[in-house]
Amino acid sequence: MGDTDGTGITDAEREALLDRVNDQSATVGASVPDEIEIDGTAVDLSTFIVECRKVDAIPPAMERKVASTRAALRAERERRVERLEDDPIDRETAETLAEEVVGIDRALNALSTIRHPSFADEHHADALAGRERWLAFVDRVR
Known part of the structure; x- marks a missing residue:
């Protein structure tokens, strides 16, 4: 009764799950999934985020990986929301999809707060490197 597609999930239940995954506060208290399958490949997401958070600032090579991981997570989130919609x-599959979407959102939040060097920090580091090169040049000329 109330099932519109004969699968055991009603339109109201589906709508409630979609509201839950689109709620900005859904990630509060949620955990980053240890592992998630993206395009058929298992990704050790929790370990990746921990490794990114260990460094003071994300180096350029790791930044590319973070950016590609974020893009893959966004695409995977969209696929799962579309399935849910x-x-x-x-009902069990719908609940699982909703939990996975919330976990993906939590991972995206975690990746967006990873420390990136600020422009001022980068400028300061470049200035110091320039001074060191200049002093090395002066020492060679003497």
């Missing part, structure tokens, strides 16, 4: 799924 449109696919004929049962």
Whole structure:
């Protein structure tokens, strides 16, 4: 009764799950998934985030990986939300998808707060490196 697609999930239940995954506060208290499958490949997401948070600032090589991971997570989130919105799924699958989307959102939040060097910090480091090169040049000329 109330099932519109014969799968065991009603339109109201589906709508409630979609509201939950689109709620900005849904990630409060949520955990980053240890592992998530993206495009058929298992990604050790929790370890990746821990490794990124260990460094004082993300180096350029790691920044590219962080950016590509964020893009892959956004695409995977979108795929899962679309399944939740449109696919004929049962209640258990819908709940699992909702939990996965919230976990992905938590991971995206964690990746967005990783320390990036500020422009001032980069400028200061470049200035110091320039002074060191200049002093080394002066020492060689003497």
